[in-house]
Amino acid sequence: MGDSELVPFNRYLLGLALVAVGGFVALQFNGWLGVLIILSAPVVWLHGNELLKRTRFSCGALCIFLYVGAEVSIGSIIINYLSTERVLGEPESVIGWMIGLYWGGAMVGRFIGSAALRMFSPGLILATNAIGAILLIVISTQTSGAVAAYTLLAVGLMNSIMFPTIFSLACEKLGAKAVDDSGIINVAIFGGAVVPLLYGVVADATGGNLALAMIIPIVCYAIIAGFGVFARKPA
Numbered sequence: 001m002g003d004s005e006l007v008p009f010n011r012y013l014l015g016l017a018l019v020a021v022g023g024f025v026a027l028q029f030n031g032w033l034g035v036l037i038i039l040s041a042p043v044v045w046l047h048g049n050e051l052l053k054r055t056r057f058s059c060g061a062l063c064i065f066l067y068v069g070a071e072v073s074i075g076s077i078i079i080n081y082l083s084t085e086r087v088l089g090e091p092e093s094v095i096g097w098m099i100g101l102y103w104g105g106a107m108v109g110r111f112i113g114s115a116a117l118r119m120f121s122p123g124l125i126l127a128t129n130a131i132g133a134i135l136l137i138v139i140s141t142q143t144s145g146a147v148a149a150y151t152l153l154a155v156g157l158m159n160s161i162m163f164p165t166i167f168s169l170a171c172e173k174l175g176a177k178a179v180d181d182s183g184i185i186n187v188a189i190f191g192g193a194v195v196p197l198l199y200g201v202v203a204d205a206t207g208g209n210l211a212l213a214m215i216i217p218i219v220c221y222a223i224i225a226g227f228g229v230f231a232r233k234p235a
Contacts, residue, residue, distance in 0.1 A: 016041070019193075031201035038194055056231060057184075060170020063227045064188035067162045069195020070133075070217035071106075074155055076196050077203075078102055081210045087148045098149070102156040109160025117161065126165045127228030130221040133158035137218055141211040162224065169231040195220065 018041040026034020082088045082095050116125055133155050140152040167185060195216060203213035 026197060026201070031197070031204065035194065035198050035201060038197070041190070056172070057170050059227050059230065060166050061184050061188045063166045063224045064163065064170070064185055065191035066195065066220035066223055067159070067166060067191070068189045069191035069198075070220035071159050071162075072192040073196040073199040073217050074152065075099070075102055077199070077210055078152060081152065082149050084210065086144045086211070088145070098153065101150075101153045105154060105156030106160045109157040113161030113165075117165070121232045122165050122169060123228045123230070123232030125161065125228070126169070127225045127232070129158045129161060130225035130228060133221045134218050134225070137214050137221075141214050166224070166227070169227070172231075 019038055022034045022037030022039075022041070024034070025037055079092050079096055079099055082098060083090060083092055088095055113125065113129075136151045136155050136158065140148045143151070170185075199213050199216045202216055203210055206212045
């Protein structure tokens with residue numbers, strides 16, 4: 001292994017070590033501190049990368065991180081959320097099947113979204129879906145019963161086109177550099193491990209209030225909506 005390959009490899013190992021240490025600290029000592037340590041890993045991995053100096057691409061990579069994190073956060077706790085007394089008040093064994101509606105909505109929405117993307121600006125559709133996800137979460141947390149349940153499940157429908165749309169907008173007109181981009185995007189999906197942990201930390205800090213902790217995915221979707229508006233015009 002040459003010197004030019006050794007430095008990135010060492011950064012990769014250091015990043016993995018930070019993830020391991022951060023996970024241990026979050027589980028055994030302090031959740032917030034653990035999350036901060038874990039978040040330093042992608043900073044180490046991506047340090048000095050020229051692509052991140054491009055505003056459109058760096059914002060897109062951040063949005064991939066946030067999107068995957070928000071989607072996994074909701075998908076991970078949705079049955080616990082639905083089983084609370086305010087929502088459905090049923091045991092997980094009875095309502096467990098409903099998680100299929102969340103992930104199934106993402107699949108159905110992909111077909112609808114692919115048609116819409118041919119007629120409208122991808123950036124505006126991304127922003128619309130992100131705002132739709134925020135509204136659904138707000139309605140769910142402010143209501144009860146079936147309305148609270150099905151509005152949160154419908155967030156899956158909003159998630160449907162986000163990953164490919166963010167990816168395409170971030171990579172627009174990168175040319176040969178798009179090859180390097182795919183590696184950075186692979187690092188960005190790391191948000192699926194970090195954001196749910198942050199959600200859990202907030203939920204624990206608020207006495208197990210799963211509805212209040214929804215502020216985490218709301219912030220994620222708000223940033224994604226902003227990127228959609230920013231990237232609505234061709235690069």
